[in-house]
Amino acid sequence: MDTYADNSFTAGSQQPVLAPYLPNELITIVVGHLHDDKQALQTCSRIASAWVDPSYRHLFSQIFISVDDPNWLVKLYGDIERYSRLGNYARRLMLWTFKDPNAACIPVCHHIISSILHFAPNIKDITFFGLLFDCKHGAVEHVTHSIELDRMVIRNCLSAGGPIVPLILSNFSTVKTLQIARYSGPTSTASSSRSSHLQIYDFDYDAPAAADILSTISNSPTSFAMSFHDASQIGEFNAFITSTGAEIRQLLLRPMGRLADPISIRGEDFVNLDLSLCKQLQVLRIVALGEYHLDEVIADQSQRMLWDAVAHIVSSSPSGLPVIHLDLTVEAEARDSFERTFQWESMDGTLACRPGLRSVIFTLFVEDTDLELKDEEEVYSSMITKRMHRVAKLGLLDLRLKVTQRIPHDWD
Ligand SMILES: [Zn+2]
Numbered sequence: 001m002d003t004y005a006d007n008s009f010t011a012g013s014q015q016p017v018l019a020p021y022l023p024n025e026l027i028t029i030v031v032g033h034l035h036d037d038k039q040a041l042q043t044c045s046r047i048a049s050a051w052v053d054p055s056y057r058h059l060f061s062q063i064f065i066s067v068d069d070p071n072w073l074v075k076l077y078g079d080i081e082r083y084s085r086l087g088n089y090a091r092r093l094m095l096w097t098f099k100d101p102n103a104a105c106i107p108v109c110h111h112i113i114s115s116i117l118h119f120a121p122n123i124k125d126i127t128f129f130g131l132l133f134d135c136k137h138g139a140v141e142h143v144t145h146s147i148e149l150d151r152m153v154i155r156n157c158l159s160a161g162g163p164i165v166p167l168i169l170s171n172f173s174t175v176k177t178l179q180i181a182r183y184s185g186p187t188s189t190a191s192s193s194r195s196s197h198l199q200i201y202d203f204d205y206d207a208p209a210a211a212d213i214l215s216t217i218s219n220s221p222t223s224f225a226m227s228f229h230d231a232s233q234i235g236e237f238n239a240f241i242t243s244t245g246a247e248i249r250q251l252l253l254r255p256m257g258r259l260a261d262p263i264s265i266r267g268e269d270f271v272n273l274d275l276s277l278c279k280q281l282q283v284l285r286i287v288a289l290g291e292y293h294l295d296e297v298i299a300d301q302s303q304r305m306l307w308d309a310v311a312h313i314v315s316s317s318p319s320g321l322p323v324i325h326l327d328l329t330v331e332a333e334a335r336d337s338f339e340r341t342f343q344w345e346s347m348d349g350t351l352a353c354r355p356g357l358r359s360v361i362f363t364l365f366v367e368d369t370d371l372e373l374k375d376e377e378e379v380y381s382s383m384i385t386k387r388m389h390r391v392a393k394l395g396l397l398d399l400r401l402k403v404t405q406r407i408p409h410d411w412d
Pocket residue numbers: 109110111112134135136137138
C-alpha cells in the first residue's frame with residue numbers, strides 16, 4: 001500500500017534554486033502532470049516557494065497508514081511536525097490492517113482521530129479497515145471538531161470498548177456517505193450518546209446488530225440501506241425508524257436468505273417490521289440474493305424463506321409509497337425453483353391494492369448461461385406477467401432482466 005511516509009523526502013537537503021518566473025497557473029498544470037510521480041513532485045517542491053504548495057497538494061493529499069506498526073501514530077505526528085502544513089494538504093485518511101482486528105497492536109479511539117483531525121482539518125474522506133476500536137484514555141476529554149466529511153467507510157472493524165464509533169462521528173457536522181460493513185460492535189452500551197448535530201445523507205449499514213450504531217444516530221438520512229443478518233436487527237431497525245426514520249426518502253432493505261447454521265433469521269421474523277412511520281418514503285427497494293443449493297429441497301426451503309421476508313417487507317410499506325423495486329436473483333439452474341417458491345399470489349394481491357403505488361420495478365438478475373438472453377427474457381417475462389396478472393393489468397409492472405456473470409452472493 002502506498003503511503004506518504006514512503007517518500008524519502010528530506011526537507012532542506014537541497015538549497016532552493018532561483019527559477020525563472022512562471023505564472024502560478026502554469027506551475028499548477030506542470031505539477032498536475034506529475035501527480036503520481038513522487039520523486040518528481042519532491043524535486044518540484046524544492047524549485048522555489050511558488051512550487052511548494054502545488055507539489056505538496058499532490059504529495060500529501062492522502063494519509064495511508066498501516067496500523068501494524070506500533071509506532072504509526074508517533075511517526076505521523078513526527079511527519080506533521082517536520083513538513084510544515086502537511087496536515088492542511090491531507091484530503092484522505094486511511095487507517096488499515098489486513099490482520100485480525102483482535103490481534104491489532106494499538107486500538108484506535110476518538111481521542112486519536114480527534115487529534116489527527118486537529119492537524120488535518122481538511123480531510124474529506126476516511127476509511128477504517130480492519131481496526132480495533134477501543135479507548136485506553138479513560139475519562140480524558142476529547143476535543144470535538146465540526147468537520148464536513150464526504151465519505152466514511154468502516155469495514156472489517158471491531159469495537160471492543162463501548163460506543164467508540166459514535167464518539168468518532170461526533171467530530172463531524174456532516175458525513176454525506178457513511179458505509180458500515182462487516183462491523184462487530186458492542187451488543188449493549190450503557191451510555192450511548194447521540195450525535196445530535198450530525199447529518200448523514202446516505203447511510204449503508206451492512207453488519208449484524210451492534211448497539212452503538214443505529215441507536216446513536218439522531219438525524220434521519222435521506223437514503224438508508226440495511227442488511228438483515230439476524231432477527232434482533234428487525235427490532236433495532238424499528239427503533240431507528242421510530243426515532244429518526246420519518247424523513248427517509250429512499251430505503252433499501254436486504255434480507256439475507258441464508259440457511260445459516262443455526263438459522264439466525266427467518267422469513268416470519270419480518271412480520272414485526274414496521275415501515276409505516278416512513279411517511280416521506282418515495283422508493284422502497286428490496287434486494288433479495290437467494291442462496292443456491294444443489295439439494296432441491298434445501299434450495300426451495302431457502303428460497304421460500306427469502307420470498308416470505310420479501311412479502312412481509314412489501315406488506316409493511318407505508319401507504320402512498322409510489323415506487324417499489326424488487327431486485328431478485330435467480331440462478332440459471334433454479335428457474336423452476338423460483339417459479340415454484342415465489343409468493344406470486346400474495347405478492348400480486350398485496351401490490352395490486354396499494355393506494356398510491358405507481359410502479360413495481362421487477363429486476364431479475366439471472367446468472368449468465370449459454371441460453372439465449374432473448375429466450376430467457378421471454379420465459380421470465382411471460383412467467384411474471386402471468387403470475388402477477390393483477391399488477392400487470394393495472395400497468396404497474398416494469399420488468400427488467402439483467403444477465404450477470406455471477407450472481408453476487410455477497411453485497412460487495
Ligand atoms: Zn481514547
